[in-house]
Amino acid sequence: DVKVTQSSRYLVKRTGEKVFLECVQDMDHENMFWYRQDPGLGLRLIYFSYDVKMKEKGDIPEGYSVSREKKERFSLILESASTNQTSMYLCASSRGPPEAFFGQGTRLTVV
Amino acid sequence: DAKTTQPNSMESNEEEPVHLPCNHSTISGTDYIHWYRQLPSQGPEYVIHGLTSNVNNRMASLAIAEDRKSSTLILHRATLRDAAVYYCILSNTGNQFYFGTGTSLTVIP
Numbered sequence: 001d002v003k004v005t006q007s008s009r010y011l012v013k014r015t016g017e018k019v020f021l022e023c024v025q026d027m028d029h030e031n032m033f034w035y036r037q038d039p040g041l042g043l044r045l046i047y048f049s050y051d052v053k054m055k056e057k058g059d060i061p062e063g064y065s066v067s068r069e070k071k072e073r074f075s076l077i078l079e080s081a082s083t084n085q086t087s088m089y090l091c092a093s094s095r096g097p098p099e100a101f102f103g104q105g106t107r108l109t110v111v
Numbered sequence: 112d113a114k115t116t117q118p119n120s121m122e123s124n125e126e127e128p129v130h131l132p133c134n135h136s137t138i139s140g141t142d143y144i145h146w147y148r149q150l151p152s153q154g155p156e157y158v159i160h161g162l163t164s165n166v167n168n169r170m171a172s173l174a175i176a177e178d179r180k181s182s183t184l185i186l187h188r189a190t191l192r193d194a195a196v197y198y199c200i201l202s203n204t205g206n207q208f209y210f211g212t213g214t215s216l217t218v219i220p
Binding site: 004033035040041042043044045059090092094098099100101102103104105 | 143145147152153154155156157160198202208209210211212213
């Protein structure tokens with residue numbers, strides 16, 4: 001069974017903390033994505049990566065960075081967490097269209 | 112990037128067909144049309160995709176307008192397990208997936 005695993009389902013962090021969200025896929029996919037999902041706004045693309053050490057900005061990269069040192073792992077980093085980054089974060093991977101596989105999501109609360 | 116427009120919500124009776132519309136008037140010639148759905152407390156999952164021709168799979172059918180400016184996802188017999196948010200997405204050649212707000216489908220027993 002194909003799998004995209006996000007390290008935590010729920011996280012609570014304090015304002016100003018550095019936060020790491022980890023995502024691992026076992027399908028040898030080249031492409032990996034980070035989205036955030038907020039009520040009324042749908043899923044918005046933060047960053048994506050099409051190869052190791054490669055990254056591209058999505059629609060809302062401000063306040064985030066990413067790291068892809070190995071093909072199977074894509075990390076989202078909040079350098080200094082703020083309350084407006086409270087959200088559901090979804091990681092996905094794909095070999096290309098048509099199909100992307102999503103993780104279960106990490107619900108991050110910044111207090 | 113081309114975007115899509117979907118109704119915010121729809122209802123269907125159980126065991127009846129459901130037609131979920133999507134408008135994508137700015138679609139480019141290389142954009143594939145994808146549908147995903149998101150069940151409660153889960154990440155989105157792939158449903159179906161197409162380029163120009165209508166498509167069928169075990170989950171659904173996809174009807175694409177001749178001018179490709181709209182498409183319809185067809186669930187032939189809605190079940191309670193089909194209650195979800197359905198996203199119509201266009202993918203560009205960069206292998207990116209841009210989601211909108213989707214259609215929340217309620218299935219009435």
